[in-house]
Amino acid sequence: MKRLDPFLMCLIGAVLLASFLPCPVVWQPWLSRLTSLLIMLMFFFQGAKLKRRALLDSVKNWRLQGCTLLITFAVFPLLGAGMYWLAYRLSSSGFLGPDLWAGMxxxxxxxxxxxxxxxxxxxxxxxxxxxxCAATVSNILGILITPLLCGLFFDHGSSGGSGLQTILNVAEELLLPFILGQCVQRWLGPVVHRHKFLISCSDRGSIIVLVYSAFSAAVLQGLWHRIPLILLAGVGVADALLLALALGLTYLLGRMMGQSIEDDITLQFCGSKKALTSGVTMASVIFPGSAGIIVLPLMIFHQLQLFVCTVIARHYAQRPQQPHET
Structure with a gap:
């Protein structure tokens, strides 16, 4: 059995710390400024680290890349909307309630x-x-596509402003630093690659601070009084169903396309996952007042996808080696 992800355990620790020792209200504005700065630094270093040549070389397989993006930004939202519609057809409360469904x-x-x-x-x-290529392009496009999709799902008041304002906020805090990082990649890129471990620790440390900040605000607003354990279990079931549907659809799509098993694997693993790091950072920008509860379904989904996909990956790895792999 795969052990728990250490990074996820740190995130759970941040949630527990925020639950028992939330940031006082008087310090919240300073913590908010700190989190915004950390987000911008994180995407600046991401831009400085990304090699454009490797990205361009892999874009040539347009069918695989296009299908991966289709699953990520079209099929997944349709699955979520379908589950939401069905839940509210079966129960007036939708089983999970509006806040957790917003997170889903x-x-x-x-x-x-x-x-x-x-x-x-x-x-x-x-x-x-x-x-x-698929994962990198997905994250770059997600800076713009995710706010657009959120504008379709949520009313203006719940997403912190108009759809255009949300995109501008995301562009300012995520896209602009990324572009600046790309601009200085020639000089800063080698430094970033020489210190990958430190950059990784910085990125993960930033996310831990963001989670603590988001949950501190949510706890002060009565988060745990609004979400009993039975609802968290319901989120786990909904996440598991969503992951199963995504894995099944990516597998069937790969078989229908008649591509190689290697490309099938790429489609299944890149198309069925959702980014915890990008999700936490985007939630803090798109949902400035309620990011804590919004990222709960994502944190549960993250651990589920790691465990289930590791089991599937080990199964694929046991297949006989093909001549072109030698």
Missing amino acids: LFLCCLPSTIQSSIALTSMARGNVPAAI
Whole structure:
């Protein structure tokens, strides 16, 4: 059995700390400024780290890349909308309530995760260069597409302003630093690659601070009085159903396309995942007053996707080696 992700355990620790020792109201504005700065630094270093040549080389497989984006930004939102519609048809409360359903729909709007998609594709002996391209392009496009999708799902008041204002806020805090990082990549890129471990620690530390900030605000607003354990269990069931549907659809689509098993693996792992890091950062921008409850379904989905996809990757890895893999 796969052990729990240490990063996720740190996030759970941040949630527990915020639950018992939330940031006082008087310090909230300073913590908000700090989180905004950390978000901008994170995407600046992401821009400085990304190699444009590797990205361009893998875009050539347009069918695989297009299908991955289709699953991520079209099929997932449709699945979320369908589950939402069905839940409210069966119960007036939708079983989970409006706040957690907002988190479920936000989860469906997110880009694919990068690190675990690539790692699991490699473990399963899939098309790793295509996975790098698919996950990277998904995250870049997600900076713009995710706010647009959120504008379709949520009313203006729940997303912190108009759809255009939301896009401008995301562009200012995420896209602009990323572009600046790309502009200085020639000089800063080698430095970032020499210190990958420190940059990774910085990124993850930033996310932990963001989670603490989001949950501190939510706890002060009575988060745990609004969400009993039975609702958290319901979120787990909904996440598991969503993941099962995504894995099944990506598998069937790969078979229908008649592509290689390596490309099937890439489509399945890149198309079925959602990014925890991007999700937490985007939630803090798109839902400034309620990010804590919004990211709960995402945190549960993250651990589910790691466990289930690791089991699937190990199954793929046991297949006989093909001549072109030698």
